[in-house]
Amino acid sequence: MPLNSDSAINQTHADAPDIVETWLEEADIKLNGPRAWDITVHNPDLLDRIKRERSMGLGESYMEGWWDCDALDELFFRLLMKEQDGESMTRWQHIYLWIVSHVWNQQSVKRAFHVGEHHYDTGNELFERMLDPYMQYSCGYWKNADNLAAAQQNKLDLICRKLKLEPGMTxxxxxxxxxxxxxxxxxxxxxxxxxxxxxxxxxxxxLQKHKDLPITVLLEDYRELEGHFDRIVSVGMFEHVGLKNYQTYFKVASKCLKPDGIFLLHTIGGNITSSECDPWIQKYIFPNGKIPSAVQISQAYEGLLVMEDWHNFGPDYDKTLMAWHKNFEATWPDLIKQYPNKYDQTFYRMWRYYLQQCAGAFRARALELWQIVFRPTCAPGRYDTVR
Known part of the structure; x- marks a missing residue:
């Protein structure tokens, strides 16, 4: 039943837990307020559900149509500017996620294909419409760029220049x-x-689009890699490696890199060292995902590689995500018309929540985007970076 009166809203708000009241008040978010980032409540049980389930309840209730917001990116920007000490999760969610990260290996070889099946195999038709012509599903580089295609081409060329690629290299x-x-x-x-x-x-x-170029693509886990290469790059993949596998990942990269090689890692990063990930994102978007901190990365490559450059352009991911969201909204009517049995309203609400939630997180600087350049410990000479 939707809320139709201020008294009903105030009664629900009065019964809400202190933590939810604090979130809303400190973030300057009102229930049924007039601003784009205010929450329009459709179910009177909303705040009680958030009390019980925190982040999970907020996301699932949105998917189910319990509430709406015209500017979810601004809502999450305000929430994340104020949220402290992991209050977006219950005590039991914290305990569960700690156990999952430290005891179980969610990203084992056996489970390596889970995220591919769950997220990346959602459908090429969605990603082809939402992304740029190079289909880059990672942060663009918006320096001197005023649109998504230019930002992504900038990113690609920045990576190639940092890797110092030359004809004939592998x-x-x-x-x-x-x-x-x-x-x-x-x-x-x-x-x-x-x-x-x-x-x-x-x-x-x-295999369909790039068959005329010297490109080989293998369907395999990184732990199965063999061979030696002049250069190695990894973009937007380290977020799926998992805490228990960080060192293994760097060992594989070190093993496959030639003595005079260069390795570039492009990854989302967290400001706080943690073993946890947002429960809603884990369940609906990136199963087994984990955002690394600088400390966790440094500990993992220690003794294996030398860090030559660490470049942060996290705010550019805000622009990238909002560009994806704009494309997603524009293509949605055509998408559901062509694929009515594949995409529905729940998917639509889940996807726009995901894109704008992440944009708000980067805007609040709760998340960063790092490009890190490594060389072998024995690499000769100096490395001069580019921007």
Whole structure:
């Protein structure tokens, strides 16, 4: 039953827990307020549900139509500017996630293809409409760019220049997505690329679109990698590696990198060292996902590689996500018309919640975007970075 009176709203608000009242008050968010980031309540049990389930309850209740907000990105920006000490999760959620990260290996070889099946195999038709022509599902580089396509091409060229690619080199792309970086590097810099992915949809699209370039794509887990390469790159994949596998990941990269090689890691990063991930994101978007901190990365590569450069352009992910959201909204009517049995209103609400929640997180600087350049411990000479 929707709330139709201020008295009903105030009664529900009065019964809400202190933590929810604090969230809303300190973030300057009102129930049924007039501003774009205010919450329009459709179910009187909303605040009680958030009390019990915190972040999970907020996300699932939105998917179920319990509330609306015209500017979810601004809502989450305000919430994340004020939220402290992991209050968005209950005590039991914290305990469960700690156990999952420290006791179980959610990202084992056996489970490696789970995220590919759950998220990246959602459908190429969605990603082709939402992303840029190179189908980059990672942060663009918006310096001197005024649109998504330019920002993503900037990012691709920035990576190639940081890797100092030269014709005839071999490039290993760990988590190659839909092959946009492999295509760019092969076409513009004359290198031969081997890419690996855990998504069948991605592999099939690469085989179709890039068959005329020296690109090989393997459907396999990074722990199965063999061979030696002049350069290694990994974009937007480390977030799926998991706390228990960080060192293994760097050992594989170190093993596959030639003595004079360069390895570039492009990853989302967290400001606070933690073993947890937002429960809603874990369940609905990136199962087994984990955002690393600088400390966790540093401990994992210690003794294996030398860090030559650490570049942060986290605010650019806000712009990237909002550009994706704009494309998603524009293409949605056509998408459901062509694929009525595949996409529904729940998916629509889940996807727009995900995109704008993440945009708000980067806007609040709760998340960062790092490009880190490594070389082997024995690499000769100095490394001069580019921007």
């Amino acid at each position: 490039l290993l792309d760990i988590g190659c997505g839909w092959g946009g970086l492999a295509h760019y590097a092969a076409e513009k810099y004359g290198v031969a690329v081997v890419g690996i992915t855990v998504s069948k949809e991605q592999q099939q699209l690469i």
